[in-house]
Amino acid sequence: MHEQPDSGAAIPRSGGILSQYSTAQLLRFIIPSLLGMLLFLTPMDIDGRSTILIAFVIDYINDVIKPMMVPVTVGIATIPSLITVLVTFSPLKKNPNRFIQLFNPGLAWTAVRAIGAVLMVMVYWKIGPEWVWHRNTGGVMLYDVGPVVLAIYFLSAILLPLLTDYGLMEFIGSLVSRAFEKLFGLPGRAAVDCLASWLAASSVGIILTTQQYRQGFYTSREACVIATNYSIVSIAYSYLLLKLIGMEHVFVQWYIAVAITGVICALIVPKLPPLRGKPQAYNPAVGKQLKTDRRDGEGLFALGLRRAIERADSAPSPLAQVKHGVHVSLDIAISVYPAMMLIGCVGLSLVEFTSLFQILSVPLVPYLELLQLPEAEKAAPALLAGMVDSIMPSILGASIESEVTRFVMVGVAVNQIIFFTEAAILLIRANIGLKLHDLLLIYVLRVLVSLPILAFLGHMIVG
Numbered sequence: 456m457h458e459q460p461d462s463g464a465a466i467p468r469s470g471g472i473l474s475q476y477s478t479a480q481l482l483r484f485i486i487p488s489l490l491g492m493l494l495f496l497t498p499m500d501i502d503g504r505s506t507i508l509i510a511f512v513i514d515y516i517n518d519v520i521k522p523m524m525v526p527v528t529v530g531i532a533t534i535p536s537l538i539t540v541l542v543t544f545s546p547l548k549k550n551p552n553r554f555i556q557l558f559n560p561g562l563a564w565t566a567v568r569a570i571g572a573v574l575m576v577m578v579y580w581k582i583g584p585e586w587v588w589h590r591n592t593g594g595v596m597l598y599d600v601g602p603v604v605l606a607i608y609f610l611s612a613i614l615l616p617l618l619t620d621y622g623l624m625e626f627i628g629s630l631v632s633r634a635f636e637k638l639f640g641l642p643g644r645a646a647v648d649c650l651a652s653w654l655a656a657s658s659v660g661i662i663l664t665t666q667q668y669r670q671g672f673y674t675s676r677e678a679c680v681i682a683t684n685y686s687i688v689s690i691a692y693s694y695l696l697l698k699l700i701g702m703e704h705v706f707v708q709w710y711i712a713v714a715i716t717g718v719i720c721a722l723i724v725p726k727l728p729p730l731r732g733k734p735q736a737y738n739p740a741v742g743k744q745l746k747t748d749r750r751d752g753e754g755l756f757a758l759g760l761r762r763a764i765e766r767a768d769s770a771p772s773p774l775a776q777v778k779h780g781v782h783v784s785l786d787i788a789i790s791v792y793p794a795m796m797l798i799g800c801v802g803l804s805l806v807e808f809t810s811l812f813q814i815l816s817v818p819l820v821p822y823l824e825l826l827q828l829p830e831a832e833k834a835a836p837a838l839l840a841g842m843v844d845s846i847m848p849s850i851l852g853a854s855i856e857s858e859v860t861r862f863v864m865v866g867v868a869v870n871q872i873i874f875f876t877e878a879a880i881l882l883i884r885a886n887i888g889l890k891l892h893d894l895l896l897i898y899v900l901r902v903l904v905s906l907p908i909l910a911f912l913g914h915m916i917v918g
Contacts, residue, residue, distance in 0.1 A: 472757045476764050484622040484767040491617030495690055498707040506706055509610065510694050514703075516606040524602035529579050531605070532796060535789035536572035539565050557786055564790065571793020574800050586804040595850050596799040601792065604695060608787045611691040613780030620770045622763025624650045629759030639721060641677055649685035657878050660686035665885040671741030675888040676733035682882055683730065683889070683897050684721040686872055687713075688845055693869050699849035700861045705917060712912040713866050716905050720870060724900050729893040799850065802843045806851060812836035822903075826910035829857035834864055841868045842898060843875055862913040863906065870905045873898035 473481065494509045501511050517524070535558065542548050542558040543565045550556075560568070577583045578593035587593050618624065624647055632643020639645070644667065652660030661682050668678035688696075693710060697703050724730060749758055771779065805811050816835035823831035823838075837851035848868040852861050873879050873894050882889050 472760060476760075480764050480768065483770070484626075484763045487617045487621035487767075487770075488623040488626075488763075491614070491621070491623060494614055495618055506703065507690075507694075509614065509691065510698075510703065510706060513606045513610060513691075513694075514698075516610075517603065520606075521602065524605070525579075525598060527605065528597060528601035528792065529575055531788050532575040532601075532792040533572040536568040536793050539568050539789070553782065557782075557789065560790065567797060568790070568793040571796040574796045575793070578796075578800070586808050587800060589804075589807060591807045592803040593796065593800045595803055596796050599853075600699065600795065600799065600846065600850065603698060604791075604795075605788065607691050607695050608791070609781075609784045611689070612784035612787060613777055615689075615691070616770075616776050616780065620766070620776065622766040622770075625762035625766050626759040629762055630755055633755065639680075639725075641681060642673065644672060645677070645681045645685065648681050649687075652686045652689070657686040657688045657872065658881055661878065661881045661885065665881075665887060668885075668887050669738055669740070671737050674735045674737055676730065676735050678885075678887040679733045679889055679893075680725040680730050682885070682887065683872055683894075684717075684724060686878060687717055688869055692845075696846060696849045696865050696868060699846070700853050700855075700865055702858065702861055702865070702917075705862070708916045709862060709866065712862075712909060712916065713869050715912065716866060716870050716908045719908055720901055720904050723904055724897065727900060729896055733888050795846075798844055799846070802840060802847055803850065806836060806840060812839050815839055822906065823860075826863075826907055827914070828860045828863060828910055830855050830860055834860050838864055838867060838902065841871055841874060841902075844877075845869065845871065845874045859910075859913040859918040862917050863909045866909040866913070867902055867905045870909075871898055871901050873901070 494512075495507060498507060500506075501508075520527075539558045539560065542555060543562065547555055548559045574587060574593060575597065578588040578597045581588045590598075628644065628647035628650055631646045635641055635646045636643050645664075648660050648664045648667070664673070664678055664682045664686070667673050668675070673681065690710070693713065694703065694706055697706055697709060702709065753761075770776070813836050816839040819835040819838065820831050823834055828834060833855055834852060837848045837855075840847035840851055845868045848864045852864045855861050855864070873882075879891075879894050882894060883891060
């Protein structure tokens with residue numbers, strides 16, 4: 456969220472807070488926000504199971520289009536990738552058209568799309584070495600993961616703006632800002648960064664935190680703490696991870712457990728190295744802390760409402776929002792599907808055909824056994840693979856019979872935050888003071904802290 460420097464103006468004293476805004480302004484904030492909360496944040500019982508409405512809609516759509524999903528997955532991974540190669544190496548790449556630029560992601564991403572598309576074709580037609588198209592490697596990505604994520608990406612891109620673009624984040628973030636300051640020792644505005652991740656995506660939270668550091672609102676230590684402790688994957692993606700291991704029936708209870716674990720991690724991990732030693736220095740380009748937009752005499756409710764109204768006023772029309780959502784979902788699909796195939800195929804092949812993860816995870820087995828988690832020897836490599844991508848524990852752990860072990864594994868995958876297909880790359884490129892060795896240590900700390908908490912809660916809920 457972009458905030459203007461303090462104007463010095465005091466909030467008017469006469470009349471109620473709501474009277475300062477027109478009915479149209481209030482409704483523009485309230486109606487989309489309530490719809491977003493109903494879709495994404497309201498637990499309900501549907502067909503005898505506890506879930507959220509957006510998850511029910513996603514499942515329904517997937518059931519309807521299931522017979523055609525594998526060919527669609529192959530098409531999404533290959534056709535746009537071919538167009539990307541053609542655009543990248545033709546004069547079309549200079550065309551500023553927004554749609555054409557979807558196919559001009561730069562040489563690195565062009566290579567990722569091309570390789571991912573080739574792997575997708577190899578898996579579909581069982582061409583080439585077995586480690587590529589084996590049912591437990593590329594086959595998992597094509598038949599198990601690819602068909603599930605399409606509806607999630609599409610609906611999330613279109614509907615999540617109900618939560619993020621019409622003022623709800625600003626309103627809630629302002630109300631809990633004082634608690635953030637007292638509980639975590641961070642600026643109150645960090646609550647908005649947290650909400651941005653939980654409601655949108657971890658990359659959104661990281662990018663938002665980076666912008667705030669560059670503008671002088673956070674010190675290096677504050678930015679590092681916020682980015683590595685609050686940039687959790689979104690609700691929609693969390694549901695996908697749980698669905699892949701067949702435990703979506705306990706989504707609400709599981710997500711509450713994840714939230715509790717995340718709060719405890721946020722209290723403990725910043726007090727340990729390497730975050731403890733990060734400098735309390737502002738961006739050298741700014742040199743000092745900037746003022747916020749809070750006015751003299753303005754309470755938290757008034758501040759949150761004003762920020763919410765301002766954000767809702769600047770939000771695009773519903774039609775423009777849908778167009779933008781479709782564009783975003785296309786961008787995500789044509790980028791993520793090939794990358795997902797590339798990373799997943801290589802990662803699963805290392806697990807299936809080598810002993811790399813088994814060897815590296817040996818020290819983790821006694822810890823899991825101490826926490827009384829069944830099938831520890833199978834769970835340990837799957838947990839460690841989460842360092843590659845947060846989806847890996849769900850893919851590798853789907854065959855584990857113990858519900859409590861699967862419950863814990865996916866909870867840790869969400870709470871670890873650091874994974875090298877997305878978050879870690881963004882954090883290193885952000886230049887807020889984090890190095891590769893910092894991220895590896897933070898990853899280890901978050902896993903070690905998360906495991907006993909989630910094991911305790913998992914035994915209570917499904918054990």
